[in-house]
Amino acid sequence: MPAKVRTCLWFDKNGEEAAHLYVSLLPGSKIENTFSPNPAEPALMIEFNLAGTPYLILNGGPMFKHSEAASICVSTKDQKETDFLWQALIADGGSASQCAWLKDRFGLSW
Helix, strand or coil: CCCCCCEEEEECCCHHHHHHHHHHHCCCCEEEEEECCCCCCCCCEEEEEECCEEEEEEECCCCCCCCCCCECCCCCCCHHHHHHHHHHHHCCCCEECCCCCEECCCCCEC
């Protein structure tokens, strides 16, 4: 049964790429559904699950940007898992921030 409530993350146009990265990093995660009104363009909506938590990405265009006001928090089992996620999320253009926060290459805070 689909989740009744999901957090929606607004992306310009690369949300499907982000969703695939995110589900590849956390065991028990998966892409659940994509909706693309025009198969020649990126998916408009991507429903996915990160280790049991449902999310929706909307490729809505450039008018809204990510901010630190909303972020994804992950409880890790040990320093090895923390280091793995940290390195994967800052790779290819992400950046470290203050107090153990980071922004991934898509601008989403973790």
